[in-house]
Structures are given as structure tokens and as C-alpha cells.
Amino acid sequence: MKAALIEAPGRVVLATVPDPAPGPREVVVGVAATGLCGTDLHILQGGFAPALPVTPGHEFAGEIVAVGREVIGLAVDDRVAVDPSPRCHECRSGRGNLCERRQAIGVTAPAGAAEFAVAPAASCLRLPEHVDVADAVLIEPLSCAIRGYDVLSDSTLGAEVLIYGSGTMGLMMLELAKPTGAASVDVLDVNPSRLATAAELGCSRSAARADDLDKPDGWDFVIDATGNSQAPTATSSTTSAPPPSRPIRSSTTSTASARCTPAARPPWSTAPRPRSWPPHAPQRPNPHSRLTLLSGRCEAPTTPAPSTCSDNCASSRTS
Template identity: 40%
Template sequence: MKAVVYDQPRSFTVTDVPDPHAGPIQVRLRVVLAGVCGTDAHLHDGQFDPVYPLTPGHEIVGEVDEVGEGVTQLQVGQRVVLDNMQSCGMCSSCRRARPAFCSELVAQGVNAPGGFAQYIVAPAGKCHPADDLAPDVAVLTEPTACVLHGLDVLGLQPGSDVLVFGAGPTGLLLAQLLRHSGAHRVTVAAPTAAKLEIAARHGADETVQLDRADPGAGAARLRKLAPEGFDVVVDATGAVGVLEQCLPLTRDGGTVFVYGMTDEADRLTVSPYEVFRRELVIKGSFSQAYSFDRALQALRTGRVATEGIVTHTFALDDYADALAALQDRACVKAVVRP
């Protein structure tokens, strides 16, 4: 089969590798779609603890085409989405219901073979039936699961006034689920008008277009919307320059939610006195846990609208172009169709 294979940071080929086969309680999936995520860009640069040789791709829709011994709940031909995280269930983090920090964590697409390939083998129990969802909807299950875990961490107070920086796939999903979690107003701020239009179409109460060359102007517009600050300010961009605007736009007693993934070497200067004096809370969210089933329900019920999110589709041989699309302001979400 063909697969994207990295041998070191920034060095990959699309090459032939041996076909994998399902072992006991495993299935082999023919990959239908695999989403391209900002995490893949960090992996490209050698960040996020990749294990080489690496085939990335962790947002996976596949069709079961081989069933291993002991598998009874899945059938050949069934379409599924894959929860790529496998924790041991026994280490101290797992015992504290923190499976994403498992000491033996297997994350397909990060430290085990992922979905930028024609086939992938996975535990049958990590495959969730999704025949009822179109592939370009189902491919958003993993990022939706991550957002739901983020909302678990955030613990949003009903009636909160929330600002979301970023209108990429994550920002669009966050804005929708924040509304359904009790926010009385959700404002989305981003530089691209077309993405803000999608946010408005999917229920954002306010949108503010930011000028990358003049961030002060956007901050002034946001302060006008919330003179005392927002109860919650979410960064869904992973840009330090945006994070620097979050604390000043947060009201006293409010929360800054660091959701976007920055570069590992990035640093943010925060005044401890300001956090102390204004009783600010700073939270982060990593990956997903116990949220895949809920993500599928959100997609099935339309609580998460997906129209307009997947905008670019690439063949496996065009993986370099798929990565480059992450920097294209016209691209909302890119997927690979092996």
C-alpha cells in the first residue's frame, strides 16, 4: 500500500509499505478520508513527540475491510470513525481519569501508524460505526471530540459572555458547542471574512474581523462589545500574538482558555500580580477523553453544523500540498482521500 512516511522532521515520502493485517480483536480499515490538522504541521517540524518512521493522520474515517479473530461488533464493509488514542487503563494518570496523559499512551498518527495511508489497523473497540454520516461530516468527529473534552475542562458557567479567537475548524466547532453549553453570547474574531461568514451562519452572535497589520484596531472593537471584558476568552489559533491579547480582554474573575496549539518553544509573559489581583483563571485543554460518542451525537443531531468546513480535498500523493493548505486563508479544513 501507499503511505506518507517521515524518517525525520520535515523529511517524508509517499511510498510503498507492506500491507498491514488485522490481528486478534483488531480490524483493518481502508481509509476513506483523513483530516489534516494543525497538529500535523507541528509533527512535520518534529514537535509533539513523534516516533519515526511515522505515518501521521489522526482524524480518520475508514471502511472495515478485514476483521481479526474475536471481533464480533463490526462487519466488513462498515464505515467507522477511529478514536486514535489507546491508554493502558492502569497507570496513575489512567486511574485518575486522565487517559490522555497515560504513561503507555499509543496515539495513532503520532507515535504509531496513522491515517495518511491506504490502510490502517486499529483495535476494534476504538472504531465507532458511522454509516449514517457522510464521510466529510464524519471526518470532523475527532476534532469535535477534542472540543467537547475542552468544554469539560472549561466548565462554562451558563450565561457567560464568550470570545473565541480563530475561525478555523476548531474555532467554528468551539463557537457552536459553546452556544449549546449555555453561553449567552459568542463572539468570533478572526482575520478572514469568509470564515467569519461561516461562523455567523452557524450561530455566532457577533463576528469581528481582525487586521493582522493592526491588531489594536480589532482589540478596540472587541472592547466596545464588552467594555468590562468577556467572561471567557478562548484562543483557538495557537499564535502567541493572539494569546497576548487574551488577558486584557478578560473581565475580572474571568477565564482565559488556551486551546490552540503553539510551537513548543513559544513563551507567553503573564503578570502573576494581574492573575492574583483580578482573580483570573488560565486553563488549557489537550486532546480528547471520553468524548467520542458525544461528538458523534453532536454531528448526528446537527448541534454541530458542518456545512462549509471541509473546503479542500487532496490525494495521498499531494500530501505536501495538503500541509501547505493549512497556511492558505482560503482553506478552512483540508482532508486527504487516499
């Protein structure tokens, strides 16, 4: 079969490799679609993968073409999406940080950037008829975004949220903010066309810099969906520029201070905030917020909070 192989940092080739065979509790998936994730790019740049070569593409879906002799509940021709993390006892108990295996399809084992891929049967999710197999590729990154809000629990009810990055993950976090009860969701990005997409999906305001949103009290939560640790710094100026006197309509040609117009704001963006919000929390170095959520782990700083501050949540997708 044909497969993409990352042979060395910065080098990827299309190679012919042996067709895979399933183990007793594994299946072989005929890959129909594969997503390209930031983790794949990190592996190409020389990070994450413990050894090369490796076939990347941990976001994939397709049809089962072979099953192991001990597999139950799945059959040939079943359409499935694949969880790239083999499930151990700790993972099934919700303690992924204590994983006994520390392995992942596409990082330590060949994945979906090939015609066929092997996966544990327990990692395969059978797709309902109404879900297109190409759309199912997004189940894995969507689960990462949902996990971020799971960690925040009910704290987003009535909260004001700022999202850095309007790519796939940022837009998913924007969409998920609505059912979790956020009062408003602002989006930052340096790409005007991405800001236009965020406006179409109903963000409250959009801009290239946090300072352009004229919010000196900050936000309750700040979500970093850029995949770039320098992005929050780059999109926040050290000096405060005066905000525009009126909203600027967002478009593909707009610049740093583009915003969604009031007409584009959905009803949930103007919901009243509970009197008890925001709660006191320790102060983070980020000037816009005070609680940090990174990769599903909540990091509690030790510095006391001032009387007026706002929460910071930076949720990055690593998949």
C-alpha cells in the same frame, strides 16, 4: 499499499509500504477519508513524534477490511471512525493525563494518510447509516471541542464568550456555545472570509482585534482556537482605539472592525445573564479574561482577582 511518510522534519514522501495485518484485537480499516490536523503539521516541523518516519493522519474513517481473531462486535464492511488514542485503564476512567501507554495512532504508529490503517477494535466507533464516512473524520476534532466545554461544565450558562480563531476548531466552539447556554459569543480572526463564516453561523460580533469590540470589562471566557500562542497578542493592541459608532456588516472584504449585524444574532445571544455571574476568580495576565482552560486542563493562578474582571478560557485542539 501507498502511504504518506514523514521521513524527516520538513520532508514528506509518497511511498509504497507493506499492507498491514491486524493483531488479535485489531482491525484493518480501508481509509475513505483523512483530516489534516495541526498536530500533523507539528510532526512535519519536527515536533510531537518520538521517532520518524511515521505515517500521519490520526483523524480518519473508513470501512473495515480485516479483523483479528479475538475481535467481537465489529465485522468486515462495517463503517467506522477511529479514536487515535488506544484505551488503557486510566483513559477509560477519564484520567487521560495518567495514560499508561502514551501512544497515539499517527504519532507513534502509522495512521490514516494511507490506503489502509490498523486500529484497536476498542478504538473503532461504528457509524450509523445517516452519517457519511467523509463527515465522520470530524468526530475526533469535535470530541476535543466537546471536552473543552465538559471541563467548563455549567459555567457557560449566561456567559459572554470570546473565541480567538475562526477555523475548524473555533467554529466548532462557536456552535457548541449555543447549547451550553452562552449569552453571547464574539469571534476574532484576521481572515475576513473566516469571519464571514462565523457570522453565517450566528456569532454575536466579529472583529480582527479584541479592542475593536469595545468591551472594557472583558469576557467571562476566552477560548484560544488558533493553535498559535502569539495570536491573542497579535490581535490585541496595546492602546485602545475608539470603536466604530455603529455595527459594520461583515463580508469577505471587511477589515479589522467587521461585526455581525443585530439581525444576524440568534435568540440565544441576547439571553439574560444570572445575577450571580460572573463569579470571582484569580486574575490572568491576559487583559481580556481571568480563567484559563488549555487543552482540557484548568490552570488556577494564584493572584487575587480585582473587583471587576472577566474570565479567560483558552482551549486549544491537540489531536
